Amino acid sequence: MKDTTTGGASRRFDLPLPQPPDFLRIGPLREGTFRSPLHEPRTAVVIGRWLGAAVVLCFLTGLVSHALQDPPGWLRDHLPSRPVNGYRVTQGLHVIAGIAAVPLLGAKLWTVYPKLFEWPPARSLRHLLERLAIAVLVAATLLELFTGLLNTLQWYPWPFPFRQTHFWLGWIITGALLLHVAAKAVTIAEQWWRPRTALPGRRAFLGTVGASVAAVTVTTAGQTVPWLSGADLLAPRRPDLGSQGLPVNRTAAQAGTTTVPADWRLTVDGPAPLRLSLAELLTLRQHTVRLPIACVEGWSASAEWTGVRLRDLLDLARVPSGARLRIVSLEAYGPYAVTTMEPAHARDPLTLLALSVNGRVLNADHGHPARIIAPNRPGVLQTKWVSRIEVLG
Ligand SMILES: Nc1nc2c(c(=O)[nH]1)N[C@H]1C(S)=C(S)[C@@H](COP(=O)(O)O)O[C@H]1N2
């Protein structure tokens, strides 16, 4: 059936055809309730393009983040440890695009919301399915942006696991978005290249949306983009604030690792297992590298790390070069107390078992006595308070 709002001329969304029965012509179902001329397809398409771009960017960078944090078996051996700043850039973009999507989604929903009161609610099975797909798209996108935003604040006021929920919602949104774009393909094509027609208030509206997007991104992007750090007013983190010049997510007090046992040794499994005290680690060849902590929450901060190359330790223990590792922390509980590392990262010459940061011995909050620091690796996997390196084969 032909959608009555897809005419070539720009047509407002709020003309219910046919009208609802008399007793229902109340509230938003009355004719003429929505008076703005901007509830029309051209404005919806202009904003939809930007919102679509932000959503696609979030989805792709989200896939990268998920793959690096929890790689499926077939991908494990193909995840590169370079570029050094890879995860910093993809995750920075993920959070920047997600924040930009908030005002864009608000503007898009405002533009089209008279359609919520379309009459009749469903003209055909196709129309009903199309509207159901939009309901899923809107609900999933609202939940996705809400959980993502709260994650940047490290606040999890819900009973479900954040990462899995955020990941699967991303797929649901992408599927529903493809359906939505397919269902609206004619309208989108018609409006895409249409010469601009002056509609009262449109420039001001689009200008306000653009200014809102600029305001929320410029005041938060400084948590990962160094030259914007001066404008970092709304982000939960300033990358240069924290002990030893770096933010801390989980403190030693929270992890229960403020006091390291006097008999602490780094254990490395392998054909020639190692048990090394801190003094012994310091006698091995030390390297200094400049690498970022790039947190999934969107902040990142570079620092100078000094310590022993992980691959030197693996060679000493005669660990085979293709081995995957399990890195075990002194932390007893906590989702990042144990992490795994693929050979590409384990063998990268920049990957260190770091003992100091910015020229000072690691303090308790940054992982004393030893922590992992590796290039192109999510912050959650830069394990602090390392006690043992196991070989997974
Ligand atoms: N053992 C352990 N290591 C950990 C964590 C943790 O909770 N436990 N948090 C990780 C996270 S989420 C980040 S972003 C980095 C932060 O490192 P920093 O506190 O030294 O800046 O440490 C990582 N290492």
Ligand SMILES: [Mo]
């Ligand atoms: Mo993190």
